[in-house]
Amino acid sequence: MKPIADSALDSLARFVQVIGSDSVLRRRFYWLATLPPIQRSNEIHIMAEQMAAERKDQDLVAAFRLFADPRVFEAGMVALREGGYTND
DSSP states (O other), X not given: OOOHHHHHHHHHHHHHHHXXXXXXXXXXXXXXXXXXXXXXHHHHHHHHHHHHHTTOOHHHHHHHHGGGSHHHHXXXXXXXXXXXXXXX
């Protein structure tokens, strides 16, 4: 069994790949980047609640919530840029 931290990192990496390959998710993620950190965090938690209400995978919802942390969000943005998903 993988340690929880490794599992979370794997989930985040998958999430970045999904965001990068889906133009709607990518636009939404970039919109989140325009918000002040506290507002972005609030929006991420709201979106995670919506995902949970839609009965999305619990691990995926938990991984998405990690983006509420500004450091994790910035790492996601870096991964999108380095993955060639944006021209920033």
